[in-house]
Amino acid sequence: MNELSDNAYQPDALIAENIEHYLAQHQDKSLLRFITCGSVDDGKSTLIGRLLYDSKMVFEDQLGQLEADSKSVGTQGGELDFALLVDGLSAEREQGITIDVAYRFFSTTARKFIVADTPGHEQYTRNMVTGASTADLAVILIDARKGVLPQTRRHSYIVHLLGIKNVVLAVNKMDLVDYSQDVFDKIVEDYREFASDIGITDFVPIPLSGFRGDNITQAPSDNTSWYTGPSLMSHLEQVEVRGASAGEEPFRMAVQWVNRPNLDFRGFSGQIASGVVKIGDTVRIVPSGRTSVIKTISTFDGDREEAQVAQSVTLVLEDEVDCSRGDVIAASDDPPETSDQFEATIVWMGEEAMKPGRGYWLKLGTQTVTAKVQQPKYEINVDTRAKLAAKTLALNAIGVAELHTEKPITFEPYAENRQMGGFVLIDKLTNATVGAGMLNFSLRRANNVHWQPLEISRADHAAMKNQQPRVLWFTGLSGSGKSTIANAVEKRLSVMNRHTFLLDGDNVRHGLNRDLGFTEADRIENIRRIGEVAKLMTDAGLIVLTAFISPFRAERQMVRDMMPEGEFIEIFVDTPLEVAEERDVKGLYKKARAGELKNFTGIDSPYEPPENPEITVNTVAMTADEAAAAIIEKILPLK
Amino acid sequence: MPRTLTHLERLEAESIHIMREVVATAHKPVMLYSVGKDSAVMLHLARKAFHPSAPPFPLLHVDTTWKFRDMYAMRDRMAETSGMELLVWQNEEAKEQGINPFDHGSLHTDMWKTQGLKQALDHYGFDAAFGGARRDEEKSRAKERVISIRNASHGWNPKAQRPELWNVYNTRLSKGESMRVFPLSNWTELDIWQYIMGEGIDIVPLYLAAPRPTFVHEGQLLMADDVERLERVMGRRPEITTRSVRFRTLGCFPLTGAVESEASTLAEVVQEMLLTTTSERQGRVIDRDEGGAGMEKKKQEGYF
Numbered sequence: 001m002n003e004l005s006d007n008a009y010q011p012d013a014l015i016a017e018n019i020e021h022y023l024a025q026h027q028d029k030s031l032l033r034f035i036t037c038g039s040v041d042d043g044k045s046t047l048i049g050r051l052l053y054d055s056k057m058v059f060e061d062q063l064g065q066l067e068a069d070s071k072s073v074g075t076q077g078g079e080l081d082f083a084l085l086v087d088g089l090s091a092e093r094e095q096g097i098t099i100d101v102a103y104r105f106f107s108t109t110a111r112k113f114i115v116a117d118t119p120g121h122e123q124y125t126r127n128m129v130t131g132a133s134t135a136d137l138a139v140i141l142i143d144a145r146k147g148v149l150p151q152t153r154r155h156s157y158i159v160h161l162l163g164i165k166n167v168v169l170a171v172n173k174m175d176l177v178d179y180s181q182d183v184f185d186k187i188v189e190d191y192r193e194f195a196s197d198i199g200i201t202d203f204v205p206i207p208l209s210g211f212r213g214d215n216i217t218q219a220p221s222d223n224t225s226w227y228t229g230p231s232l233m234s235h236l237e238q239v240e241v242r243g244a245s246a247g248e249e250p251f252r253m254a255v256q257w258v259n260r261p262n263l264d265f266r267g268f269s270g271q272i273a274s275g276v277v278k279i280g281d282t283v284r285i286v287p288s289g290r291t292s293v294i295k296t297i298s299t300f301d302g303d304r305e306e307a308q309v310a311q312s313v314t315l316v317l318e319d320e321v322d323c324s325r326g327d328v329i330a331a332s333d334d335p336p337e338t339s340d341q342f343e344a345t346i347v348w349m350g351e352e353a354m355k356p357g358r359g360y361w362l363k364l365g366t367q368t369v370t371a372k373v374q375q376p377k378y379e380i381n382v383d384t385r386a387k388l389a390a391k392t393l394a395l396n397a398i399g400v401a402e403l404h405t406e407k408p409i410t411f412e413p414y415a416e417n418r419q420m421g422g423f424v425l426i427d428k429l430t431n432a433t434v435g436a437g438m439l440n441f442s443l444r445r446a447n448n449v450h451w452q453p454l455e456i457s458r459a460d461h462a463a464m465k466n467q468q469p470r471v472l473w474f475t476g477l478s479g480s481g482k483s484t485i486a487n488a489v490e491k492r493l494s495v496m497n498r499h500t501f502l503l504d505g506d507n508v509r510h511g512l513n514r515d516l517g518f519t520e521a522d523r524i525e526n527i528r529r530i531g532e533v534a535k536l537m538t539d540a541g542l543i544v545l546t547a548f549i550s551p552f553r554a555e556r557q558m559v560r561d562m563m564p565e566g567e568f569i570e571i572f573v574d575t576p577l578e579v580a581e582e583r584d585v586k587g588l589y590k591k592a593r594a595g596e597l598k599n600f601t602g603i604d605s606p607y608e609p610p611e612n613p614e615i616t617v618n619t620v621a622m623t624a625d626e627a628a629a630a631i632i633e634k635i636l637p638l639k
Numbered sequence: 640m641p642r643t644l645t646h647l648e649r650l651e652a653e654s655i656h657i658m659r660e661v662v663a664t665a666h667k668p669v670m671l672y673s674v675g676k677d678s679a680v681m682l683h684l685a686r687k688a689f690h691p692s693a694p695p696f697p698l699l700h701v702d703t704t705w706k707f708r709d710m711y712a713m714r715d716r717m718a719e720t721s722g723m724e725l726l727v728w729q730n731e732e733a734k735e736q737g738i739n740p741f742d743h744g745s746l747h748t749d750m751w752k753t754q755g756l757k758q759a760l761d762h763y764g765f766d767a768a769f770g771g772a773r774r775d776e777e778k779s780r781a782k783e784r785v786i787s788i789r790n791a792s793h794g795w796n797p798k799a800q801r802p803e804l805w806n807v808y809n810t811r812l813s814k815g816e817s818m819r820v821f822p823l824s825n826w827t828e829l830d831i832w833q834y835i836m837g838e839g840i841d842i843v844p845l846y847l848a849a850p851r852p853t854f855v856h857e858g859q860l861l862m863a864d865d866v867e868r869l870e871r872v873m874g875r876r877p878e879i880t881t882r883s884v885r886f887r888t889l890g891c892f893p894l895t896g897a898v899e900s901e902a903s904t905l906a907e908v909v910q911e912m913l914l915t916t917t918s919e920r921q922g923r924v925i926d927r928d929e930g931g932a933g934m935e936k937k938k939q940e941g942y943f
Contacts, residue, residue: 011914019910027833031646100800102781103774105827112646114825126802133804241643256659261692269688271656271806276641300690308641311648312655312688325663349802363807366663422805431811433801 012109025109032241035116035131035164037155038141039124043172047141047210048104048117049082054217055233057106058085082210101131110237125382125396126349128158129436133422136241137166139232144177144207148190150383153198157382160199161345161398161438163418166239167195167203170232175209179223198385204239206232249309250334251275251283252412252420254365255327259314263561267298267314268323270366273419275331277315278306284332285323286410290457291332292317320564326367328410328420336420338408339442345400345414346373348393350427350434356392360434362405364423370406371425377401393435402443414438461541465499469538469567470635472545475556475610476573477602478588479580481619481627482547485573488628490545501537503530504547518599524555531559538567551607569635572613573627577602579620647834654681654822655688656806657785658769661820662688662695664810665767668820669726671756672698672717674710675889676842677771679717680831681823683840685769686721693722699768701759702729703751705740705891707864713843728759739872740893747891757793766812769820775827785824791815832909846908848885848900854878860899864892887912 014022038044052058058066062085070081104115116131118124132138138159142152159167169191177183188205195203206215207224214221219231230238252273259267277283281294296316297304307313315329323329330336348354354373362371376399379390393399414421425435462469472489474482483504493500509516513529516522527550534544550556560568580602581589592600599605610616615634617627644652662668670685672678685694698721700714718725733750740747760768774781784800786808801809812818823831835842845862852863854877863869863879870876884897885908902908 015910015913019906019913022913023833023836023906023909026829027645027647027837029646030643031649100782101802103825104781105775105825107646107827107829112827112830130802130804134806256656257663257689259689259692265691267691269659271652298691300687308644310641310644310652312652312659314690361811363809365807366660418805422807424802424804424807424809426809426811431809431813431816432799433803433809436802436804 026107029107029110029112030241031112031114032137032236032239033114033116033135034137034139034236035118035128035135035159036139036141037118037128037132037159038170038172039151042141042143043083043210044141045083045085045117046081047139047170047172047208048115049085050210050213050216051113051115051233052085052104052106053082054213055106055108101127108233108237113236124154125158125347125398128155129162129347129349132158132162132164133418133436135162135164137168137236137239138164139168139170140203141170141172142187142191144171144173144183144187147187148194152191153194153385154382156195156198156200157380157385158398163415163438165202167200168232168235169203169205170208171205172208172210174207174214174224175212179207179214181224181226184227204229204235206230206235208232249274249417250331251277251281252328252330252336252417253277253313253315254367254410254419255323255325255329256366258324265316266320267316268327268329269312269314270329271312271419272307272309273365274309274417276306276308277313282332283315283317283329284335285321286328286330286335287338287408288322288327289335290319290321290323292319292321294318326365328365336410336412336417337442338410339444340405340408341443342403342405342411343377343400343440343443344373344403344423344437345398345440346376346393346403346425346435346437348395348397348399348435350432351395352427352434353395354393354435356401359406359428361426361428362403362409362423363426364409364411364421364439365419367409369409372404373425374402374404400440403437411439411442413441415440458539458541461539463541465541467498467541467543468637469541470543470569471534471538471559471563471567472543472569472571472631472635473534473550473556473559474545474547474571474573475550475613477575477577477580477607478549478600479583479585480573480575481624482549482573484624485571485617485619485627485631486545486547488624489631492628492632493543498543499541500543500545502545502547503534508533508548520599520605523599524552527552527555528558531555531562534559535562538563549601549607551601551605553608553610556610569615570610570613571631572610572616573619574609574616575619647830647837650826650830651684651687651834653806653825654684657808657820657822658685658688658694660808661767661769661786661810661818665818667763667765668696668767668769669699669760669763669765670694670696670723670769671771672700672714672725673771673889674700674706674714674717674843675771676831676835676846677773677823677826679840679842680826680834681769681771682717682721683838684822696769697724697726699726699728699759699763699765701752701755702727703747703755703891704729704734705747705751705893707843707845707862707889707892707895709843709845710889713841717841726759726763728755728762730755730758740891741872747894751891760793760817765817767810767818767820769822771823772821773826773828773831774824783821783824785821786810787819787821788812789817789819793817828912829909832905832912836905836909843889845886845889847904848883848902848908850881851884851897852879853882853884853897854880856893859896860884861895862886862892862897869893 036044069084102117106113118127118131140155171184171187184207207227208215214223215231217231217233220227253270255268255270257269259269279294282291284291295318297307298314356375357372359370359372362369376390378387379397379399381388390399412420421439423437424433427434474486476482486502490500490502513526516526537544591597592603601607615631698718730751738747738750784803853860854863882899883901885900886895886897902911
């Protein structure tokens with residue numbers, strides 16, 4: 001009972017003395033995520049309960065409950081059963097086992113810890129793989145009485161498979177082998193032998209008693225004076241967190257969401273998967289292969305100069321390049337590969353066995369595509385690592401198979417980048433997550449697609465036509481001579497081998513816009529559609545000429561805003577109303593004056609002349625041909 | 640060369656990632672906004688995640704009509720500041736039957752909160768709802784997924800939850816299913832407070848100690864936020880004493896126990912929290928309703 005109250009949560013003395021100082025100390029803690037691997041019998045829950053207890057995370061009232069529970073349902077003969085601190089759901093409390101991945105939290109002055117606690121019974125593979133996927137470190141538990149068992153190999157294999165570099169070998173229940181150094185040394189030697197076989201080259205062995213508390217927070221404990229290494233807690237506090245040292249990795253960020261609050265801002269949001277990015281860096285969009293330059297790194301707290309791996313940011317690029325969810329923004333000189341055929345290691349998690357050849361959704365980063373898995377090359381016996389022939393993979397099986405995606409995906413081998421190489425498989429009918437996998441390599445070797453843009457860009461279209469796209473937007477009163485002059489300009493351009501197209505009332509009003517009348521709303525919509533068509537044509541590389549009255553400044557401005565800067569050329573065909581009315585080629589002014597035509601520009605509907613047209617032609621002073629020549633003169637060069 | 644991020648930086652980046660992932664794939668997301676400190680942090684993170692856009696979903700407040708007045712004021716202010724649409728849902732049935740925390744005990748929570756939430760989600764057809772629950776709050780929450788799939792009647796089946804690996808979240812839904820999303824899953828109580836202080840996040844003043852009108856009811860120290868209403872429902876005027884109190888959690892004022900305290904700054908509140916030797920949720924009556932499995936049972940029935 002004394003020990004109990006001594007170990008209840010006790011606040012750091014600094015909290016009472018100087019809370020500001022205490023908080024400042026804790027503000028910059030780092031985070032370590034780790035997983036504990038072992039079976040029920042290894043005392044895993046007990047060890048985690050002990051870590052919580054020894055880091056003073058258990059409150060008085062919880063300890064009271066623990067004491068009562070230990071007596072009624074405990075497995076330690078009435079003594080404190082720390083496992084009860086971490087067993088959650090009532091169903092499993094009754095069964096005395098944990099059935100899923102649970103996440104526990106504790107912290108010390110140095111670090112915050114997130115522990116993935118996974119069960120050690122038959123669902124262990126699925127749960128352990130899940131817990132290991134986010135862990136920086138693994139604690140592999142061994143019962144000192146039993147030594148290295150097949151399940152130890154299993155745990156170690158999965159830890160290595162999931163790419164965890166920091167391994168602690170926790171030789172637990174040392175109290176039951178009289179804290180014998182010989183027993184400990186023998187286990188460490190046994191483990192070293194097969195660990196190196198698996199590929200685990202480095203690990204930290206610690207003799208422990210979760211139940212008695214040896215070497216949990218202080219080492220060596222009185223019972224293990226022969227031990228010279230760190231306590232479990234101090235190792236967890238000091239071990240270098242993965243990611244911090246991996247500085248040389250190239251920049252990669254999968255685009256999650258395009259942030260577009262208005263026409264002036266287009267940002268690409270995502271969490272950086274590796275490397276560092278700075279303003280001014282040249283980046284490449286994969287798979288299109290386009291390059292651009294980082295213009296700003298936008299955050300709620302203001303723009304930043306740079307951002308790094310693990311941060312969630314919004315990047316703004318200098319150019320209007322196509323980029324959307326699923327694309328990867330990467331260092332331009334070292335972009336990731338794309339492929340549609342892979343070798344992958346797959347962990348099956350569905351109740352129903354894998355169906356080779358069936359289409360599953362594959363989600364990797366922010367990309368979701370249909371994928372078909374071939375019949376496995378082999379299944380891996382996780383205890384012996386023997387390769388077994390297999391037609392499929394059942395729940396908890398691990399195997400290696402070829403995998404084809406319906407369209408290419410951007411990736412990196414899992415061993416190089418967890419975020420770019422780890423994926424889940426989703427059943428298309430039930431939407432359940434039925435598998436997880438790690439891409440080993442692409443079956444099509446280095447096709448270097450990223451060096452050649454996959455799409456024909458706007459610039460490519462223009463280059464093929466050897467010209468600079470333009471919209472020559474003629475505006476002026478009815479009868480001012482817009483169509484006549486535009487036709488003359490087009491003829492001259494055609495002689496110059498330019499690719500052009502003329503949009504006027506004749507080819508637009510009868511087709512695209514035949515549903516529109518002459519009300520103000522319809523006239524606005526008329527111009528909007530013409531603007532959109534003109535934009536598409538300039539995207540195709542054409543020089544577009546439009547000849548419409550287009551009486552309102554706002555609509556002309558709207559079209560101007562659709563185009564890249566400099567491509568919209570407003571040409572004001574300046575003819576006084578009386579001159580136009582006098583010409584009255586089509587007899588329209590006469591009808592309008594007679595009241596037979598409503599909303600006629602210049603008569604009962606206003607014309608707003610351009611304030612700053614690029615070109616003005618005065619049709620009173622020059623002929624249509626002279627005006628055309630003057631316009632050509634002004635728009636050269638066209639390349 | 641990247642540096643080691645602090646624990647708060649890593650938690651922030653993870654929460655933002657989760658929110659963006661859901662917004663990019665859900666048809667009609669919503670954020671459940673309870674006006675408490677966890678909601679305040681969640682809303683702040685949402686504003687960060689989508690800046691310079693406003694978060695592209697509405698806020699939903701499932702109202703019981705018994706919240707503290709300060710909470711209503713804060714709610715309306717935050718909706719305005721964030722530029723988000725605020726939806727308030729009150730269960731009409733509960734209103735008609737006059738369900739209240741004094742006469743109806745746990746039925747009050749069930750009808751106003753659990754049923755009210757289901758009604759609101761069904762009414763608007765939301766397929767994804769962000770909530771501020773944390774795994775460290777309670778034992779059964781430790782196993783909750785970040786994306787928790789609910790069936791058509793909003794029930795939670797702990798055996799049919801999807802494995803979550805790396806930062807890859809499966810947000811695909813079958814017909815009738817919806818998801819509850821917990822972007823703060825990996826935050827602890829202390830993380831929340833540290834973040835509020837570090838970021839200067841606005842929270843309801845009730846978290847800070849001040850002289851307030853209080854009365855004792857069934858062993859709990861409660862605040863008389865609306866004396867006339869209390870009198871109507873209780874049939875008598877409670878005996879009111881002014882005490883310096885604050886609240887560790889915020890809910891319906893007749894269900895939320897106050898603690899006597901002099902902590903009038905955030906640092907002092909955290910100091911008191913860290914100096915307390917009992918677990919967090921003692922101030923909230925709801926957990927004790929049905930023994931140790933109270934929260935778990937509520938979750939299976941569709942409570943958040």
